[in-house]
Amino acid sequence: MKIEVRLTTKEEAYIIKNMYPLYLHDLSGHYGNTPNRHGIYEDSQDYATLQDQYDVQNIWWEKPNCLYPYLILVDDTPAGFVFIATPPHCSLGVNYFVNEFFLLQPFRGNGIAQYVATEIFEKFRGKWELFTNPAAKNVIGQKFWRKTVSNYTKGDYEEVLGPTFDGDKLIFRFCNA
Structure with a gap:
Protein backbone atom coordinates (compact mmCIF):
# COMPACT_ATOMS: atom_id res chain seq x y z
CA MET A 1 0.00 0.00 0.00
CA LYS A 2 1.39 3.38 -1.04
CA ILE A 3 0.37 6.36 1.11
CA GLU A 4 1.07 9.89 -0.10
CA VAL A 5 0.44 13.15 1.74
CA ARG A 6 0.64 15.91 -0.86
CA LEU A 7 0.21 19.67 -0.61
CA THR A 8 -2.46 20.58 -3.13
CA THR A 9 -2.59 23.34 -5.69
CA LYS A 10 -5.60 25.43 -6.70
CA GLU A 11 -5.95 23.12 -9.71
CA GLU A 12 -6.34 20.11 -7.39
CA ALA A 13 -8.57 21.85 -4.83
CA TYR A 14 -11.67 20.29 -6.35
CA TYR A 31 -22.10 16.75 16.95
CA GLY A 32 -25.70 15.98 16.02
CA ASN A 33 -25.67 18.59 13.25
CA THR A 34 -28.38 18.47 10.65
CA PRO A 35 -28.23 19.90 7.15
CA ASN A 36 -29.57 23.36 6.43
CA ARG A 37 -32.85 23.84 4.54
CA HIS A 38 -31.00 23.20 1.25
CA GLY A 39 -29.50 19.88 2.36
CA TRP A 60 -7.00 27.37 1.86
CA TRP A 61 -5.47 27.87 -1.58
CA GLU A 62 -5.13 31.66 -1.34
CA LYS A 63 -2.65 31.84 1.56
CA PRO A 64 0.45 29.81 0.71
CA ASN A 65 3.00 29.58 3.52
CA CYS A 66 0.16 30.21 6.00
CA LEU A 67 -2.56 27.65 5.24
CA TYR A 68 -1.64 24.17 4.03
CA PRO A 69 -4.26 21.94 2.37
CA TYR A 70 -2.92 18.39 2.10
CA LEU A 71 -4.51 15.60 0.09
CA ILE A 72 -4.17 12.02 1.32
CA LEU A 73 -3.78 9.43 -1.43
CA VAL A 74 -3.72 5.67 -0.94
CA ASP A 75 -2.50 3.75 -3.97
CA ASP A 76 -3.13 6.94 -5.99
CA THR A 77 -6.80 7.11 -4.86
CA PRO A 78 -8.03 10.17 -2.94
CA ALA A 79 -8.55 8.96 0.63
CA GLY A 80 -8.85 12.14 2.71
CA PHE A 81 -7.34 15.47 3.57
CA VAL A 82 -5.58 17.45 6.28
CA PHE A 83 -5.71 21.23 6.72
CA ILE A 84 -2.83 22.78 8.69
CA ALA A 85 -3.06 26.41 9.79
CA THR A 86 -0.34 28.75 11.05
CA PRO A 87 -0.61 32.20 12.68
CA PRO A 88 -2.80 34.19 12.60
CA HIS A 89 -5.17 31.23 12.08
CA CYS A 90 -4.32 29.45 15.33
CA SER A 91 -4.16 30.13 19.06
CA LEU A 92 -1.64 32.59 20.48
CA GLY A 93 1.71 30.88 20.99
CA VAL A 94 0.88 28.01 18.62
CA ASN A 95 2.85 27.53 15.40
CA TYR A 96 0.75 24.79 13.79
CA PHE A 97 -2.88 23.82 14.16
CA VAL A 98 -4.61 20.75 12.73
CA ASN A 99 -7.71 22.52 11.47
CA GLU A 100 -9.28 19.55 9.67
CA PHE A 101 -8.32 15.88 9.45
CA PHE A 102 -10.45 13.45 7.46
CA LEU A 103 -10.04 9.94 6.16
CA LEU A 104 -12.78 8.25 4.12
CA GLN A 105 -14.40 5.19 5.73
CA PRO A 106 -12.79 2.51 3.50
CA PHE A 107 -9.31 3.66 4.59
CA ARG A 108 -9.89 3.66 8.36
CA GLY A 109 -8.72 1.15 10.91
CA ASN A 110 -5.47 0.06 9.29
CA GLY A 111 -2.90 2.62 10.45
CA ILE A 112 -3.21 5.06 7.54
CA ALA A 113 -4.47 7.94 9.69
CA GLN A 114 -1.70 7.56 12.25
CA TYR A 115 0.89 7.37 9.46
CA VAL A 116 -0.53 10.53 7.86
CA ALA A 117 -0.60 12.45 11.16
CA THR A 118 3.03 11.54 11.81
CA GLU A 119 4.02 12.61 8.29
CA ILE A 120 2.29 15.96 8.79
CA PHE A 121 3.91 16.52 12.21
CA GLU A 122 7.32 15.79 10.69
CA LYS A 123 6.83 18.42 7.96
CA PHE A 124 6.69 21.27 10.48
CA ARG A 125 8.66 21.90 13.67
CA GLY A 126 7.27 23.94 16.53
CA LYS A 127 4.34 24.17 18.93
CA TRP A 128 1.32 22.18 17.79
CA GLU A 129 -2.33 22.22 18.79
CA LEU A 130 -5.31 20.16 17.73
CA PHE A 131 -8.64 19.48 19.26
CA THR A 132 -11.55 17.14 18.98
CA ASN A 133 -15.08 16.76 20.26
CA PRO A 134 -15.03 15.61 23.92
CA ALA A 135 -18.49 13.99 23.73
CA ALA A 136 -19.03 10.26 24.28
CA LYS A 137 -20.16 9.97 20.63
CA ASN A 138 -16.58 10.76 19.59
CA VAL A 139 -14.70 8.28 21.77
CA ILE A 140 -13.05 6.77 18.67
CA GLY A 141 -11.66 10.17 17.62
CA GLN A 142 -10.46 10.89 21.16
CA LYS A 143 -8.69 7.52 21.37
CA PHE A 144 -7.15 8.04 17.94
CA TRP A 145 -5.64 11.43 18.81
CA ARG A 146 -4.55 10.31 22.29
CA LYS A 147 -2.75 7.27 20.85
CA THR A 148 -1.32 9.11 17.84
CA VAL A 149 -0.02 12.13 19.76
CA SER A 150 1.27 9.97 22.62
CA ASN A 151 3.14 7.67 20.24
CA TYR A 152 4.55 10.59 18.26
CA THR A 153 5.72 12.53 21.34
CA LYS A 154 6.60 9.46 23.43
CA GLY A 155 4.07 10.70 25.99
CA ASP A 156 5.36 14.28 26.15
CA TYR A 157 2.19 16.23 25.41
CA GLU A 158 -0.58 18.14 27.14
CA GLU A 159 -4.21 17.07 27.03
CA VAL A 160 -6.87 19.34 28.52
CA LEU A 161 -10.58 19.91 28.29
CA GLY A 162 -11.14 23.58 27.67
CA PRO A 163 -12.63 26.45 25.69
CA THR A 164 -11.70 27.05 22.05
CA PHE A 165 -13.03 29.30 19.29
CA ASP A 166 -15.37 26.37 18.55
CA GLY A 167 -16.67 25.68 22.07
CA ASP A 168 -15.29 23.32 24.71
CA LYS A 169 -13.01 20.69 23.20
CA LEU A 170 -10.48 18.05 24.13
CA ILE A 171 -7.25 19.90 23.33
CA PHE A 172 -3.90 18.30 22.56
CA ARG A 173 -0.69 20.36 22.60
CA PHE A 174 2.92 19.37 22.05
CA CYS A 175 6.20 20.74 20.77
CA ASN A 176 8.46 18.98 18.28
CA ALA A 177 10.93 21.84 17.79
Missing part, protein backbone atom coordinates in the same frame (compact mmCIF):
# COMPACT_ATOMS: atom_id res chain seq x y z
CA ILE A 15 -10.58 16.84 -5.10
CA ILE A 16 -10.66 17.95 -1.47
CA LYS A 17 -13.81 19.99 -2.08
CA ASN A 18 -15.48 16.84 -3.43
CA MET A 19 -14.75 15.05 -0.15
CA TYR A 20 -15.60 17.96 2.15
CA PRO A 21 -19.39 17.32 2.29
CA LEU A 22 -18.61 13.73 3.31
CA TYR A 23 -16.42 15.07 6.10
CA LEU A 24 -19.19 17.36 7.37
CA HIS A 25 -21.68 14.49 7.19
CA ASP A 26 -19.24 12.35 9.17
CA LEU A 27 -18.91 15.06 11.84
CA SER A 28 -22.69 15.29 12.14
CA GLY A 29 -22.60 11.90 13.85
CA HIS A 30 -20.43 13.37 16.63
CA ILE A 40 -26.00 21.30 2.91
CA TYR A 41 -24.09 20.60 6.11
CA GLU A 42 -23.22 24.18 7.01
CA ASP A 43 -24.38 26.54 9.75
CA SER A 44 -25.40 29.16 7.22
CA GLN A 45 -28.81 28.90 5.59
CA ASP A 46 -27.33 30.95 2.73
CA TYR A 47 -25.46 27.97 1.28
CA ALA A 48 -27.93 26.60 -1.25
CA THR A 49 -25.52 24.53 -3.35
CA LEU A 50 -22.26 22.69 -2.89
CA GLN A 51 -20.66 25.37 -5.07
CA ASP A 52 -21.50 27.93 -2.36
CA GLN A 53 -19.74 25.69 0.15
CA TYR A 54 -16.77 25.19 -2.18
CA ASP A 55 -16.23 28.92 -2.56
CA VAL A 56 -15.86 29.39 1.22
CA GLN A 57 -13.00 26.88 1.21
CA ASN A 58 -10.96 28.83 -1.35
CA ILE A 59 -9.03 30.58 1.42
Whole structure:
Protein backbone atom coordinates (compact mmCIF):
# COMPACT_ATOMS: atom_id res chain seq x y z
CA MET A 1 0.00 0.00 0.00
CA LYS A 2 1.39 3.38 -1.04
CA ILE A 3 0.37 6.36 1.11
CA GLU A 4 1.07 9.89 -0.10
CA VAL A 5 0.44 13.15 1.74
CA ARG A 6 0.64 15.91 -0.86
CA LEU A 7 0.21 19.67 -0.61
CA THR A 8 -2.46 20.58 -3.13
CA THR A 9 -2.59 23.34 -5.69
CA LYS A 10 -5.60 25.43 -6.70
CA GLU A 11 -5.95 23.12 -9.71
CA GLU A 12 -6.34 20.11 -7.39
CA ALA A 13 -8.57 21.85 -4.83
CA TYR A 14 -11.67 20.29 -6.35
CA ILE A 15 -10.58 16.84 -5.10
CA ILE A 16 -10.66 17.95 -1.47
CA LYS A 17 -13.81 19.99 -2.08
CA ASN A 18 -15.48 16.84 -3.43
CA MET A 19 -14.75 15.05 -0.15
CA TYR A 20 -15.60 17.96 2.15
CA PRO A 21 -19.39 17.32 2.29
CA LEU A 22 -18.61 13.73 3.31
CA TYR A 23 -16.42 15.07 6.10
CA LEU A 24 -19.19 17.36 7.37
CA HIS A 25 -21.68 14.49 7.19
CA ASP A 26 -19.24 12.35 9.17
CA LEU A 27 -18.91 15.06 11.84
CA SER A 28 -22.69 15.29 12.14
CA GLY A 29 -22.60 11.90 13.85
CA HIS A 30 -20.43 13.37 16.63
CA TYR A 31 -22.10 16.75 16.95
CA GLY A 32 -25.70 15.98 16.02
CA ASN A 33 -25.67 18.59 13.25
CA THR A 34 -28.38 18.47 10.65
CA PRO A 35 -28.23 19.90 7.15
CA ASN A 36 -29.57 23.36 6.43
CA ARG A 37 -32.85 23.84 4.54
CA HIS A 38 -31.00 23.20 1.25
CA GLY A 39 -29.50 19.88 2.36
CA ILE A 40 -26.00 21.30 2.91
CA TYR A 41 -24.09 20.60 6.11
CA GLU A 42 -23.22 24.18 7.01
CA ASP A 43 -24.38 26.54 9.75
CA SER A 44 -25.40 29.16 7.22
CA GLN A 45 -28.81 28.90 5.59
CA ASP A 46 -27.33 30.95 2.73
CA TYR A 47 -25.46 27.97 1.28
CA ALA A 48 -27.93 26.60 -1.25
CA THR A 49 -25.52 24.53 -3.35
CA LEU A 50 -22.26 22.69 -2.89
CA GLN A 51 -20.66 25.37 -5.07
CA ASP A 52 -21.50 27.93 -2.36
CA GLN A 53 -19.74 25.69 0.15
CA TYR A 54 -16.77 25.19 -2.18
CA ASP A 55 -16.23 28.92 -2.56
CA VAL A 56 -15.86 29.39 1.22
CA GLN A 57 -13.00 26.88 1.21
CA ASN A 58 -10.96 28.83 -1.35
CA ILE A 59 -9.03 30.58 1.42
CA TRP A 60 -7.00 27.37 1.86
CA TRP A 61 -5.47 27.87 -1.58
CA GLU A 62 -5.13 31.66 -1.34
CA LYS A 63 -2.65 31.84 1.56
CA PRO A 64 0.45 29.81 0.71
CA ASN A 65 3.00 29.58 3.52
CA CYS A 66 0.16 30.21 6.00
CA LEU A 67 -2.56 27.65 5.24
CA TYR A 68 -1.64 24.17 4.03
CA PRO A 69 -4.26 21.94 2.37
CA TYR A 70 -2.92 18.39 2.10
CA LEU A 71 -4.51 15.60 0.09
CA ILE A 72 -4.17 12.02 1.32
CA LEU A 73 -3.78 9.43 -1.43
CA VAL A 74 -3.72 5.67 -0.94
CA ASP A 75 -2.50 3.75 -3.97
CA ASP A 76 -3.13 6.94 -5.99
CA THR A 77 -6.80 7.11 -4.86
CA PRO A 78 -8.03 10.17 -2.94
CA ALA A 79 -8.55 8.96 0.63
CA GLY A 80 -8.85 12.14 2.71
CA PHE A 81 -7.34 15.47 3.57
CA VAL A 82 -5.58 17.45 6.28
CA PHE A 83 -5.71 21.23 6.72
CA ILE A 84 -2.83 22.78 8.69
CA ALA A 85 -3.06 26.41 9.79
CA THR A 86 -0.34 28.75 11.05
CA PRO A 87 -0.61 32.20 12.68
CA PRO A 88 -2.80 34.19 12.60
CA HIS A 89 -5.17 31.23 12.08
CA CYS A 90 -4.32 29.45 15.33
CA SER A 91 -4.16 30.13 19.06
CA LEU A 92 -1.64 32.59 20.48
CA GLY A 93 1.71 30.88 20.99
CA VAL A 94 0.88 28.01 18.62
CA ASN A 95 2.85 27.53 15.40
CA TYR A 96 0.75 24.79 13.79
CA PHE A 97 -2.88 23.82 14.16
CA VAL A 98 -4.61 20.75 12.73
CA ASN A 99 -7.71 22.52 11.47
CA GLU A 100 -9.28 19.55 9.67
CA PHE A 101 -8.32 15.88 9.45
CA PHE A 102 -10.45 13.45 7.46
CA LEU A 103 -10.04 9.94 6.16
CA LEU A 104 -12.78 8.25 4.12
CA GLN A 105 -14.40 5.19 5.73
CA PRO A 106 -12.79 2.51 3.50
CA PHE A 107 -9.31 3.66 4.59
CA ARG A 108 -9.89 3.66 8.36
CA GLY A 109 -8.72 1.15 10.91
CA ASN A 110 -5.47 0.06 9.29
CA GLY A 111 -2.90 2.62 10.45
CA ILE A 112 -3.21 5.06 7.54
CA ALA A 113 -4.47 7.94 9.69
CA GLN A 114 -1.70 7.56 12.25
CA TYR A 115 0.89 7.37 9.46
CA VAL A 116 -0.53 10.53 7.86
CA ALA A 117 -0.60 12.45 11.16
CA THR A 118 3.03 11.54 11.81
CA GLU A 119 4.02 12.61 8.29
CA ILE A 120 2.29 15.96 8.79
CA PHE A 121 3.91 16.52 12.21
CA GLU A 122 7.32 15.79 10.69
CA LYS A 123 6.83 18.42 7.96
CA PHE A 124 6.69 21.27 10.48
CA ARG A 125 8.66 21.90 13.67
CA GLY A 126 7.27 23.94 16.53
CA LYS A 127 4.34 24.17 18.93
CA TRP A 128 1.32 22.18 17.79
CA GLU A 129 -2.33 22.22 18.79
CA LEU A 130 -5.31 20.16 17.73
CA PHE A 131 -8.64 19.48 19.26
CA THR A 132 -11.55 17.14 18.98
CA ASN A 133 -15.08 16.76 20.26
CA PRO A 134 -15.03 15.61 23.92
CA ALA A 135 -18.49 13.99 23.73
CA ALA A 136 -19.03 10.26 24.28
CA LYS A 137 -20.16 9.97 20.63
CA ASN A 138 -16.58 10.76 19.59
CA VAL A 139 -14.70 8.28 21.77
CA ILE A 140 -13.05 6.77 18.67
CA GLY A 141 -11.66 10.17 17.62
CA GLN A 142 -10.46 10.89 21.16
CA LYS A 143 -8.69 7.52 21.37
CA PHE A 144 -7.15 8.04 17.94
CA TRP A 145 -5.64 11.43 18.81
CA ARG A 146 -4.55 10.31 22.29
CA LYS A 147 -2.75 7.27 20.85
CA THR A 148 -1.32 9.11 17.84
CA VAL A 149 -0.02 12.13 19.76
CA SER A 150 1.27 9.97 22.62
CA ASN A 151 3.14 7.67 20.24
CA TYR A 152 4.55 10.59 18.26
CA THR A 153 5.72 12.53 21.34
CA LYS A 154 6.60 9.46 23.43
CA GLY A 155 4.07 10.70 25.99
CA ASP A 156 5.36 14.28 26.15
CA TYR A 157 2.19 16.23 25.41
CA GLU A 158 -0.58 18.14 27.14
CA GLU A 159 -4.21 17.07 27.03
CA VAL A 160 -6.87 19.34 28.52
CA LEU A 161 -10.58 19.91 28.29
CA GLY A 162 -11.14 23.58 27.67
CA PRO A 163 -12.63 26.45 25.69
CA THR A 164 -11.70 27.05 22.05
CA PHE A 165 -13.03 29.30 19.29
CA ASP A 166 -15.37 26.37 18.55
CA GLY A 167 -16.67 25.68 22.07
CA ASP A 168 -15.29 23.32 24.71
CA LYS A 169 -13.01 20.69 23.20
CA LEU A 170 -10.48 18.05 24.13
CA ILE A 171 -7.25 19.90 23.33
CA PHE A 172 -3.90 18.30 22.56
CA ARG A 173 -0.69 20.36 22.60
CA PHE A 174 2.92 19.37 22.05
CA CYS A 175 6.20 20.74 20.77
CA ASN A 176 8.46 18.98 18.28
CA ALA A 177 10.93 21.84 17.79
